[in-house]
Amino acid sequence: MAKAQIHSTFEKGQGVLRLLPIFVPRLFGKAGRRLRLHPDDYYALGMKRGSIKERWFSSVIPANNGPLAAKDEGMSYVSIDVRDPKKKFLLRDAVEELGARLIGRDLWSKYGTWPMYSKFFDYEGPLFHHLQLNDAAARRVGRIGKPEAYYFPPQLNNHLGTFPHTYFGFAPETSRQEVRQRLLQYETADNRITELSRAYRIELGTGWYTPPGVVHAPGSVLTYEPQWNSDVNSVYENVAAGELYPYEFLVENCPPGKKRDIDYVMSLMDWEKNIDPLYKQRFFRPPVTIRCDAEVVEKWIVYANDYVSAKELTLGPGRSATIKDPVAYGCIIVQGHGKFGVYDAEAASMLRFGQASADEYFVSEDAAKQGVHIVNESLCEPMVILKHFGPNHPAVPSCASHSKTNSRTIKRKKS
Numbered sequence: 346m347a348k349a350q351i352h353s354t355f356e357k358g359q360g361v362l363r364l365l366p367i368f369v370p371r372l373f374g375k376a377g378r379r380l381r382l383h384p385d386d387y388y389a390l391g392m393k394r395g396s397i398k399e400r401w402f403s404s405v406i407p408a409n410n411g412p413l414a415a416k417d418e419g420m421s422y423v424s425i426d427v428r429d430p431k432k433k434f435l436l437r438d439a440v441e442e443l444g445a446r447l448i449g450r451d452l453w454s455k456y457g458t459w460p461m462y463s464k465f466f467d468y469e470g471p472l473f474h475h476l477q478l479n480d481a482a483a484r485r486v487g488r489i490g491k492p493e494a495y496y497f498p499p500q501l502n503n504h505l506g507t508f509p510h511t512y513f514g515f516a517p518e519t520s521r522q523e524v525r526q527r528l529l530q531y532e533t534a535d536n537r538i539t540e541l542s543r544a545y546r547i548e549l550g551t552g553w554y555t556p557p558g559v560v561h562a563p564g565s566v567l568t569y570e571p572q573w574n575s576d577v578n579s580v581y582e583n584v585a586a587g588e589l590y591p592y593e594f595l596v597e598n599c600p601p602g603k604k605r606d607i608d609y610v611m612s613l614m615d616w617e618k619n620i621d622p623l624y625k626q627r628f629f630r631p632p633v634t635i636r637c638d639a640e641v642v643e644k645w646i647v648y649a650n651d652y653v654s655a656k657e658l659t660l661g662p663g664r665s666a667t668i669k670d671p672v673a674y675g676c677i678i679v680q681g682h683g684k685f686g687v688y689d690a691e692a693a694s695m696l697r698f699g700q701a702s703a704d705e706y707f708v709s710e711d712a713a714k715q716g717v718h719i720v721n722e723s724l725c726e727p728m729v730i731l732k733h734f735g736p737n738h739p740a741v742p743s744c745a746s747h748s749k750t751n752s753r754t755i756k757r758k759k760s
Contacts, residue, residue, distance in 0.1 A: 351434060351442045354425055360712030361686040364675070364705040365422045365433055366696055369399040369408050369464075373588060377467040379501050379567040381693045389698035397698075403675025403707055403733060404462035405437035409576035419576075421462075423707075430701040448673045449710035451737045461653050463571040463675065463733040465501065471508040472563045473590055474538050474582035478598055479557035482613050483577050486598050493572035494630070494647040495563070496552035496655060500679040500692075500729055505547070506565025508586070512542040513553070513561050513628070514619035521616065528581065528607050532592050535584040545625065552630040554650050558615030569646075569677075571653040571733040579613050632657065633742055640664040645742055646731070653733065654741040660721040660728040667716040674713060674734045678704040681728030684720035686712070692729075 355362065368382060372395035376387050380400050387396045394413060401408070401419045408419030423439055425432040436459070445453040452460060480490035495511075515524065519541045527536040539562060547566045555561055560581050580594035596604040603609040621627060636643040640661060647655035660666060660681070682691035691703045708717060721728035734741070 348442055350425065351423075351439050354423060354434075355439070355443060355447070355709070357687075359687055360709040360715075361688065361717065362436070362439065362707045362709075363424045363427065363688055363703070364403070364436065364707055365424050365430060366693070366700070366702045366705060367401045367404065367419060367421055368397045368698060369401055369410065369419050370394040370397045371399065371410070373590070374398060374472065374586075375469040377469045377506055377565065377567055379467050379503065380465060381501075381695055383695055383697050386698040398467050400465045400467075402463040402465075402677055402705060403436065403459065404464075405435075405440055405459050406462065406574050406576070421707075424701055427701045427703060430699060436707060443709075446711070447707075447709045448735075449737070452673070452735055458574070459673075459735065460574050461571060461733065461735050462574060463569065463653075463655070463677075463731075465567055466563070466570055467567040468563075468565055469506045470565050470586035471510070471512075473580050473585040473594075474512055474542065474560050474562040475578045475580040476560045476613060477555070477557045477575070478577045478579065478613060479615070482557075483575065483598070485600050486577075488577045488598065489573065489575045490557045491573050491575035491577050492555070492557055492650060492652045493570055494552060494554045494650065494653055494655070496569040496571075496630075496646045496657075496731070497547055497549045497566050498569050498657075498679055498729075498731065499549045501567045502549055508565045509547045510544040511547060511553070511561065511564040512539050512544045513555070513624055514543065514559055514621065515541045516543050517620045517622040519620055521611065524581075524614075525607060525611055528595070528610060531583045531595055536582065537584075538582050543624075545629075550632060552646055554628050554630055554647070556615065556618055556628075556650075558613065559618050560614060569655070569731055571647050571655045573652050579610065640666045641668070643668075647733075648742040652736050654736075654738050655734065656732045658719075658730045658732060660719060662721060662723050662725055662727065665718065665720040667718045669716040670708075670713040670732075670734075671710075671739055672713060672734060672737050673708060673710040674732050675707045676705070676730050676732040679729050679731060681721055681723050681726050683722035683728055684718070685730075686717045686719075690719075 376396040421436040422433040477491035632644040
């Protein structure tokens, strides 16, 4: 893609880029079918790839999805002409070409790229009990660590799947030896490792922060997941919802000499966080309202970590507002239609695989600071937008206490 095309698209959008929908298949699990994808297209990439269960947003990295995956699978594309989805260029190329003009000096100088992405993951049943690696463990296999956060949007959860509960860590009385024994059974029997865990019923309109090293089994609810630029894990559960997982799922991100070392696999855990008796108090994230008036309701829905944050923005029917933020962000419209900056915008109702959409955008830092004018043109419905940020938003709440969050005594990062 010619550099001139990147610059002209950026200028035409007044610092806002419209992105194409990017769907990602997975071999494991069963699709929840809440991604607003046409029912005929869940196997659009062929039966060998599995059904589509994720949609990725603002992504400059590929999915770690095996040898059959295309090199750009999971990577976001910028739409040049919404009437022709083939006219596009990678968001990664836009970041490399525009640099600080797009993502701001802070992120460009620290990371040299956009350092996070978000996604919807959508499974009918529960996922396996697994953890994401921290930076030290990921570095040993040439990767980076993966902190992540969850939010459960009501607009995309017309049904809650077969198991709307999420396991986190282990019961506080669990011993290391008990966990080690379950891992030693990985190739001989159903290790039923969630018998040692604790589950929380999913509450729509709330979320969680999940640090690296915490074993967790997400429930069967479509989840909005802002996360760091990584796709690296270790699967501790060998049978989940009747589906078997091979030993390689446990050790695929271990160095070659450590793949038969259960003690090394155990070392991937942050043990104290896994058995923390105050886990919910520390990591549950109810929304924090920061504006509520006739035009706009704005809430923090991901906060209190050093990596990613997110807001939910709601405009009432027939309302408009110019919304300012101090840093660049990506966003997805989940309800309503109207205007987003210079673009006609609308939540998707049903997309064909490969079709363009008018629901996803990336906002440069300067455009965010000047403010994006948003108009809800519906007579009846609110317009709801989920906005994902990197680690540099100065106003994100920094308290991690459930009790403090509930009382709205929010301590903020220093600018």
